[in-house]
Amino acid sequence: MQGYNVFYPFGTDDNGLPTERLVEKLNNVKSRDMPRAKFIELCQWTLRKVTPDFIQQWKNLGISADYEMFYSTIDKNSRKISQKSFIDLYKKGLIYKKDFPTIWCVECQTAIAQAELEDREEHSRFLTIKFTADGKDLLISTTRPELIPACVAIFVNPKDERYKWTKGKNAKSPLYGFEVPIIWDESADMKKGTGAMMVCSYGDKYDVEAIARHKLNPKIIFNHDGTLKSGEYKGMQIKDARKKIIEELKTKQLIVKEEPITHTVNVHDKCGTEIEFLPTEQWFIKILGKKKEWISLGKKIKWHPDYMRKRYENWVNGLEWDWTISRNRYFGIPIPVWTCKSCGEVILPDERELPIDPTAIKVTCPQCKGDTEAETKVLDTWATSPLTPQIASSLVRNKIKIPYSLRPQAHDIIRTWAFYTIVKSLYHEKSIPWSDIMISGFVTMNGEKMAKSKGNVINPNEIIEKYGADALRFWAAGSKLGENMDYREEDVLVGKKFITKLKNASNFVFMNLKDYNGKKPKKLDNGDIEFLGKLNEVIKNSTEYLLNYEYSKARTEIETFFWKDFCDNYLESVKKIVYQGNESDKQSVKYTLYRSLLTILKLIAPIMPFITEEVYLQHFKGTEKEKSIHISGWPKPEKEKYKGHWDVFKEYLSMVNKYKSDNKMSLNTSLGYVALPAKDYDKIISTYPERFASVSGASTFGSGEQFKIEENDKQ
Numbered sequence: 001m002q003g004y005n006v007f008y009p010f011g012t013d014d015n016g017l018p019t020e021r022l023v024e025k026l027n028n029v030k031s032r033d034m035p036r037a038k039f040i041e042l043c044q045w046t047l048r049k050v051t052p053d054f055i056q057q058w059k060n061l062g063i064s065a066d067y068e069m070f071y072s073t074i075d076k077n078s079r080k081i082s083q084k085s086f087i088d089l090y091k092k093g094l095i096y097k098k099d100f101p102t103i104w105c106v107e108c109q110t111a112i113a114q115a116e117l118e119d120r121e122e123h124s125r126f127l128t129i130k131f132t133a134d135g136k137d138l139l140i141s142t143t144r145p146e147l148i149p150a151c152v153a154i155f156v157n158p159k160d161e162r163y164k165w166t167k168g169k170n171a172k173s174p175l176y177g178f179e180v181p182i183i184w185d186e187s188a189d190m191k192k193g194t195g196a197m198m199v200c201s202y203g204d205k206y207d208v209e210a211i212a213r214h215k216l217n218p219k220i221i222f223n224h225d226g227t228l229k230s231g232e233y234k235g236m237q238i239k240d241a242r243k244k245i246i247e248e249l250k251t252k253q254l255i256v257k258e259e260p261i262t263h264t265v266n267v268h269d270k271c272g273t274e275i276e277f278l279p280t281e282q283w284f285i286k287i288l289g290k291k292k293e294w295i296s297l298g299k300k301i302k303w304h305p306d307y308m309r310k311r312y313e314n315w316v317n318g319l320e321w322d323w324t325i326s327r328n329r330y331f332g333i334p335i336p337v338w339t340c341k342s343c344g345e346v347i348l349p350d351e352r353e354l355p356i357d358p359t360a361i362k363v364t365c366p367q368c369k370g371d372t373e374a375e376t377k378v379l380d381t382w383a384t385s386p387l388t389p390q391i392a393s394s395l396v397r398n399k400i401k402i403p404y405s406l407r408p409q410a411h412d413i414i415r416t417w418a419f420y421t422i423v424k425s426l427y428h429e430k431s432i433p434w435s436d437i438m439i440s441g442f443v444t445m446n447g448e449k450m451a452k453s454k455g456n457v458i459n460p461n462e463i464i465e466k467y468g469a470d471a472l473r474f475w476a477a478g479s480k481l482g483e484n485m486d487y488r489e490e491d492v493l494v495g496k497k498f499i500t501k502l503k504n505a506s507n508f509v510f511m512n513l514k515d516y517n518g519k520k521p522k523k524l525d526n527g528d529i530e531f532l533g534k535l536n537e538v539i540k541n542s543t544e545y546l547l548n549y550e551y552s553k554a555r556t557e558i559e560t561f562f563w564k565d566f567c568d569n570y571l572e573s574v575k576k577i578v579y580q581g582n583e584s585d586k587q588s589v590k591y592t593l594y595r596s597l598l599t600i601l602k603l604i605a606p607i608m609p610f611i612t613e614e615v616y617l618q619h620f621k622g623t624e625k626e627k628s629i630h631i632s633g634w635p636k637p638e639k640e641k642y643k644g645h646w647d648v649f650k651e652y653l654s655m656v657n658k659y660k661s662d663n664k665m666s667l668n669t670s671l672g673y674v675a676l677p678a679k680d681y682d683k684i685i686s687t688y689p690e691r692f693a694s695v696s697g698a699s700t701f702g703s704g705e706q707f708k709i710e711e712n713d714k715q
């Protein structure tokens with residue numbers, strides 16, 4: 001509407017863990033129980049089935065993307081671009097492979113990235129158990145006694161007087177009886193528990209670092225599926241093993257203290273399972289060494305609302321790991337790599353062969369002619385979706401260049417989609433991906449995020465069925481940018497009422513415009529000039545709000561003008577003129593009605609695309625040249641200057657109406673005399689002399705000390 005050609009392709013992100021989980025649920029299967037190829041086939045089959053409906057939902061909502069310009073993050077072109085990105089970053093030394101303890105989900109059985117962690121409050125038991133050293137008890141507090149067999153050292157703080165006697169000694173573990181060194185390490189927290197702590201392989205990130213720092217030999221006791229590898233509890237799940245071991249410690253009187261504790265644990269955001277640290281070989285993109293650059297790039301982007309940039313910066317500052325991009329999963333873009341079994345050489349395909357599945361191709365090592373092994377892990381979908389600028393651009397033969405103008409997205413994926421897009425954009429294009437980013441909130445129910453498990457999910461299709469997409473959009477446009485908004489059905493009704501009013505008001509206006517020729521009359525009434533001046537203000541304000549992405553402020557501006565100014569007051573004040581006025585007044589009013597209604601429709605069209613198009617096609621198409629309101633020109637303020645008289649007029653009309661309703665008079669009761677304060681009287685007499693008398697029902701009005709009404713004699 002502002003005359004720009006907007007590049008707005010439509011894409012679906014449909015691979016990786018979220019897609020796998022959806023496919024598992026819809027088909028009631030578990031990927032790990034199926035042959036890999038069969039599961040991938042099932043994913044593709046399911047996507048073909050559900051995608052058309054999914055896209056239709058966006059269309060039903062009136063999202064004005066170009067649906068012909070379509071991509072999916074698993075289609076051939078995206079696979080090619082994603083694998084090319086991998087090869088490019090590998091060649092630039094920005095991707096590496098490492099075998100070390102990474103964040104692991106035992107439910108999904110894959111490595112995951114720091115960005116996929118969520119905090120959860122968990123009730124647990126803080127146990128103080130007996131190790132021994134030098135014939136004495138050495139008490140250790142822990143919430144995870146099942147890790148005793150994985151213990152490789154005890155740490156105490158060298159400043160801790162209580163443990164001076166432990167220097168150079170070993171500690172003997174309860175139940176198992178193996179010995180581990182007692183290490184004096186300043187990182188041991190003297191205030192936590194007894195001050196002596198088990199270092200296990202691996203309880204948390206602290207353990208990972210402590211074990212690496214002291215070059216201790218880890219003892220890995222968990223399988224990838226979260227069962228125990230050996231010993232008495234072999235095959236048991238971690239939590240069951242914990243219960244059993246607590247029982248056994250109790251029987252042997254090895255627990256000296258037990259207290260309930262509520263602490264925060266890290267869980268996987270996709271499945272809610274508590275994460276572990278397991279050593280596996282994974283691929284990483286380097287991000288840790290560049291925190292300053294990520295922050296300075298964030299500053300080059302305009303964030304809407306601005307405080308979301310802080311969230312981005314907090315995330316960057318809190319980064320503890322490089323970005324894990326490989327997943328031990330099935331339905332994702334293959335990592336295009338072979339590794340030589342004899343010399344370890346990493347072999348990459350030629351870019352012209354992309355996309356490829358390395359498991360389908362046999363390759364010999366160019367260095368030693370030895371056998372190679374194809375990489376079986378796949379790329380996480382977050383390794384591909386940050387390439388959406390490049391993927392979108394490829395749809396138009398790279399004619400559209402990065403940076404783009406806008407990324408719209410929600411706040412929960414600042415640390416993933418926004419951050420990773422910035423990372424890849426710098427690494428590939430040496431540029432920011434977009435100049436602006438607009439961050440939205442969520443729809444909540446009683447302040448809580450909607451979730452099937454909580455039973456508080458509202459299906460938008462049902463709201464659209466019942467009230468129409470415009471009502472839903474009108475409601476959604478009331479959310480403050482960046483903030484979550486609670487869903488309440490009665491709030492959607494407000495939008496529905498707006499639609500009805502818009503239809504009725506338009507019908508009324510056009511009923512009275514039958515002989516109107518669409519032209520601006522030579523002479524406009526002062527009152528109409530003033531009203532059009534007010535309309536110009538509304539255009540200015542709402543345009544400015546929209547340009548700043550403050551759509552809720554724009555919505556309120558237009559909504560108020562339509563209800564309070566246009567319907568309640570302007571239409572009321574000109575009814576008599578339309579019916580009985582002289583020709584010159586009639587032409588002035590008709591022109592004002594036509595222009596203000598068309599302007600209101602255009603201003604609200606981005607929020608309510610369906611009803612505005614309907615009214616436009618029904619009433620305006622004969623006189624306006626564009627075939628759709630959505631390609632008609634955005635309203636511009638014209639030359640009428642607003643003097644503020646309309647608001648004064650409106651204010652006194654409502655005071656008169658209030659007087660009548662307080663005194664139980666009908667609204668068309670005629671009054672004897674209305675006195676107005678001098679300054680307001682001057683405004684009304686210069687602009688609305690007849691209209692004030694006619695709508696207020698005052699036979700005369702004049703200037704007085706203060707507002708006062710005298711009724712007609714009631715005889």
Ligand SMILES: [Zn+2]
Pocket residue numbers: 105106107108109268270271272273
């Ligand atoms: Zn998981």
Ligand SMILES: [Zn+2]
Pocket residue numbers: 340341342343344345365366367368369370
């Ligand atoms: Zn080799």
